[in-house]
Amino acid sequence: MAAFLEETVTMVHHWTDRLFSFRTTRDPHFRFENGQFAMIGLNVDGKPLLRAYSMASPNHDDGLEFFSIKVPNGPLTSRLQNIRLGDTILIGRKCTGTLLQDNLLPGRNLYLASTGTGFAPFASIIRDFTVYERYEKVVVLHGCRTVAELGYSEEVVNSLLGDEYMAEIVTGKLVYHPTVTREPFRYMGRVTSGLEDGSIPRQSGLPPLDPAQDRVMICGSEAMLKDMVALMESRGFEEGSSSRPGHYVIEKAFVEK
Numbered sequence: 001m002a003a004f005l006e007e008t009v010t011m012v013h014h015w016t017d018r019l020f021s022f023r024t025t026r027d028p029h030f031r032f033e034n035g036q037f038a039m040i041g042l043n044v045d046g047k048p049l050l051r052a053y054s055m056a057s058p059n060h061d062d063g064l065e066f067f068s069i070k071v072p073n074g075p076l077t078s079r080l081q082n083i084r085l086g087d088t089i090l091i092g093r094k095c096t097g098t099l100l101q102d103n104l105l106p107g108r109n110l111y112l113a114s115t116g117t118g119f120a121p122f123a124s125i126i127r128d129f130t131v132y133e134r135y136e137k138v139v140v141l142h143g144c145r146t147v148a149e150l151g152y153s154e155e156v157v158n159s160l161l162g163d164e165y166m167a168e169i170v171t172g173k174l175v176y177h178p179t180v181t182r183e184p185f186r187y188m189g190r191v192t193s194g195l196e197d198g199s200i201p202r203q204s205g206l207p208p209l210d211p212a213q214d215r216v217m218i219c220g221s222e223a224m225l226k227d228m229v230a231l232m233e234s235r236g237f238e239e240g241s242s243s244r245p246g247h248y249v250i251e252k253a254f255v256e257k
């Protein structure tokens, strides 16, 4: 068996000069849980060049979708940003990750807190109808520098709300709370500040964060994770794992240094 699956690019969309998303074909044997990541990449000079990427598509989708940053000198993303329809993407067969429903205790509301490409695993999770059976509200927080950087999360949410089958499931349950830090927008400031001062739950008509009721999945930059973990711990939330489900789980958004 080949070490990597070879999939074909079927769609590429550039949201900004820093962010793009793309879709590929999917081998029917490639299985994953919503929220997981795999190693993906390109053949460069005859060798596989791979990085960790969360699957942004849900596992019932026939194709695969990914959301990526473009790092000008990044070994992989400087090349990956130039992919075209028909190109080949290598995909490792092993999927892993901590952003799993079973790593959390049952709760009332699920917060999915992300910055930048950290939204990717949540694009998968919010397109999984089973998450709406577990929670009263599924609250997507996406913090970006600019309004244009919210383009992908806005499209994923809008297409869910407009989907014939999913609209009925998500309407009134899926709460989308985008925030922007570097230009004017209806919600401004960092995700961390809005949770810390309570403005995010308040503006979404939700009660203040409470470890007895709320569950939180976190995916963003290392600085964001550090601040979010400090906030969670200060509020009495405990980190969950597969051996011991808890109140919150974290995953680094996979950005090339």
Ligand code: A2P
Residues within 6 Å of the ligand: 115, 116, 143, 144, 145, 146, 180, 181, 182, 190, 191, 192, 221, 223, 224, 225, 227, 228
């Ligand atoms: P800021 O503009 O204040 O840096 P990036 O694209 O650099 O990963 O940033 C995505 C978003 O994450 C930006 O809105 C950025 O805000 C925000 N951000 C950066 N650091 C943190 C942090 N420690 N906690 C929460 N949000 C952060």
